Amino acid sequence: MLSIKLAWRNLIGAGLRTWLNVFVLSLSFLIIIWHKGIIAGWDRQAQRDTINDEIGGGVFWHKNYDPYDIFTLVDAHGKIPEKMQTEIKKDKLSPILITQATIYPEGRVQTILLKGIIHSQTVVNIPTAKLSTNMEEIPAVIGTKMAKNNNLKVGDVVTARWRDANGVFDADELKIVEIFKTNVPTIDNGQVWIPLSKMQSMLQMPGEATIAITAKEDGLRKNVGSWIFKDHNYLLKEFKEMIKMKNFGGYVMWLVLLSLAWLAIFDTQVLSIFRRQKEIGTNIALGMTRGQVIKIFTVEGVMYGVLAAILAVLYGAPLLYLQAKNGMVMPEGSDEYGMAISDKIFPYYSFGMVLITATITLISVIIVSFLPTKRIAKMNPTDAIRGKVQ
Amino acid sequence: MNKKALISTQQLIKHYPVGGGKFTALKDINLNVISGEFTGLVGPSGSGKTTLLNILGALDVPSEGNAVVLDHSIGNLSHKQAANLRNMYFGFIFQTYNLLPVYTVYENVEFPLLLQKLSHTERDKAVKQALEWVGLTDKIKSRPAQLSGGECQRVAIARAMVKVPKIVFADEPTANLDAENSHNILQTMLKLNNDIGTTFLFATHDEKVITYLRRKISLNDGEIVDDKVI
Structure with missing residues (x-):
């Protein structure tokens, strides 16, 4: 109790110097938590968008389908089994037929993935309803990035060329009927969505599909014949690895910030012990043990940490809350990151994350506060009283 | 009647x-110093x-021989025992006052x-009494930086006297004063010595202090060369 009282008195007595240290430390606290919040918010947003827009409750893959090997598409298609047909009728499964194709926007050659999807599906958030139209050309919807990269607008007509089931080249006109905004690049970049029935007839693959997306809420979740069910754990594995990597980057940043905080505390303590030698000697002369002096200095360091945490809450909590509510606008070009990232990220601060981060920071601050005080134990009080450098 | 020595060295x-x-x-x-002395080294x-004063004040230990202060052999004390002895029975006054700069006069x-x-x-009660002894009751909220050298040393005396110690060790208390x-x-x-009976032991070479001493122990090259009651 005495050491708390004296440490507090010393901190308050030091005035502006104390508050500067506390402010710098509170900034470290805040930035560490903010950065973790951004990563957590990104993780949540990206998972949610990927599920809503691309993978639903999981995806059935044709046994030959390999998304990383474009050449497998030639063989990765098959008749949709009866059991899956029933689900499709209930709009709990959305079959997609995929093939490689080429389009010629403004005379340039662009390799794309042509995807056939049922226009009435509601399993994923793609505006497929727009594909339900009678026109001479094949109606197509594309994402904003695809539109931007190829300078395509709604109403534009572009020639597409593909090979059918027999390997014969064929071509037709595609008409852009809708451009949709999505945060998931894998359904946007280089992708063109057309009606499934049209695609099946173009490729001479009636009743066939390459993959089938299940509804989020319920539906089939087990392999059906040669159709392999891939659940979230599998489909989001790569994404989770990427988040893990980003998190690792976050930990590095955390460590850098934490090191700055440690450095601030350590330097303050070392400087304090050096500058306050006379005070230390006087305290010992007045009847303090070295242990008591060490305790006071350590408590002072801890108080810096506690005050910084309180200050961080006072000015940081409203700031973090506002940002969590209004989101953080991502800079231009962030869509090139290769993973689902929206224009705005809403940081997510869980109580556990804030508590664990603050606790780890505080504990490390306590340790760092204590380390330099070991010099006190080696001090000769008679030299310290005179302020003699030791 | 023979008074028992508060300080004794062999x-x-x-x-x-x-x-x-x-x-x-x-x-x-x-050396022997008895209760109530106003003595100077x-x-x-x-x-x-200063070396002798530090040993007698339990801030240092002898290399050889013995120093007994208030029945405690200084060389045999643990850090904790020495701290307790200083805390309960000793007061210290330093040449450079050694006040804690971030504390007010009252807190010091x-x-x-x-x-x-x-x-x-x-x-x-004790702090107000001590500040009254040194005439600084009007400076209670001031910090050392706001005081003159004389006032700072008076605060240091009040700090030494506030616990009514048995012995006050004063190392060149007037060296920085006019x-x-x-x-x-x-x-x-001197007034505190007379009124309260606290023993004062000075380390000084200031003639002004020497005129106030009742006993003068002269040292030269680490040896006592003269010891006389004035």
Whole structure:
């Protein structure tokens, strides 16, 4: 109790110097938590968008389908089994037929993935309803990035060329009927969505599909014949690895910030012990043990940490809350990151994350506060009283 | 009637390591100080005054021989016991005042009592009394930086006296003060010595202090060369 009282008195007595240290430390606290919040918010947003827009409750893959090997598409298609047909009728499964194709926007050659999807599906958030139209050309919807990269607008007509089931080249006109905004690049970049029935007839693959997306809420979740069910754990594995990597980057940043905080505390303590030698000697002369002096200095360091945490809450909590509510606008070009990232990220601060981060920071601050005080134990009080450098 | 010695040393020697050898700061010191004395260790710089004062004040230990203060053998005390002895029975006054710069006058004087774990009421009463002794009741909220040298030393005296110690060790208490302030300080200490009976032991070579002493122990090159009651 005495050491708390004296440490507090010393901190308050030091005035502006104390508050500067506390402010710098509170900034470290805040930035560490903010950065973790951004990563957590990104993780949540990206998972949610990927599920809503691309993978639903999981995806059935044709046994030959390999998304990383474009050449497998030639063989990765098959008749949709009866059991899956029933689900499709209930709009709990959305079959997609995929093939490689080429389009010629403004005379340039662009390799794309042509995807056939049922226009009435509601399993994923793609505006497929727009594909339900009678026109001479094949109606197509594309994402904003695809539109931007190829300078395509709604109403534009572009020639597409593909090979059918027999390997014969064929071509037709595609008409852009809708451009949709999505945060998931894998359904946007280089992708063109057309009606499934049209695609099946173009490729001479009636009743066939390459993959089938299940509804989020319920539906089939087990392999059906040669159709392999891939659940979230599998489909989001790569994404989770990427988040893990980003998190690792976050930990590095955390460590850098934490090191700055440690450095601030350590330097303050070392400087304090050096500058306050006379005070230390006087305290010992007045009847303090070295242990008591060490305790006071350590408590002072801890108080810096506690005050910084309180200050961080006072000015940081409203700031973090506002940002969590209004989101953080991502800079231009962030869509090139290769993973689902929206224009705005809403940081997510869980109580556990804030508590664990603050606790780890505080504990490390306590340790760092204590380390330099070991010099006190080696001090000769008679030299310290005179302020003699030791 | 023979009074019991508060301080007693027998063949006290103090060495310091210097380079590969050693420097002897005190040689064969034999000394007795009884309660209520107003005594000075007098001598030029390097004569061993401060070293002896530090040993008697339990801030240092003898290399050889014995120093007994208030029935405690200084050389045999643990850090904790030495701290307790200083806290309960000793007061210190330093040449450079050694006030805690971030504390107010009141807090500086209160500090030794906090270590004694006295209640707030007891502390408050004692601090006000001590500040009254040194005539600084109007500066209670000032910080050392706002005080003159004389006032700072008076605060240091109040801090030393607030716990009514058995012995006050004063190391060159007037060295940083002008003549007028020096006399004021010495009169204050003499008054406390007379009124409360606290023993004062000075280390000084200041003539102004020497005129106030009732006993002068002269040191030269670490040896007592003269010891006389004035």
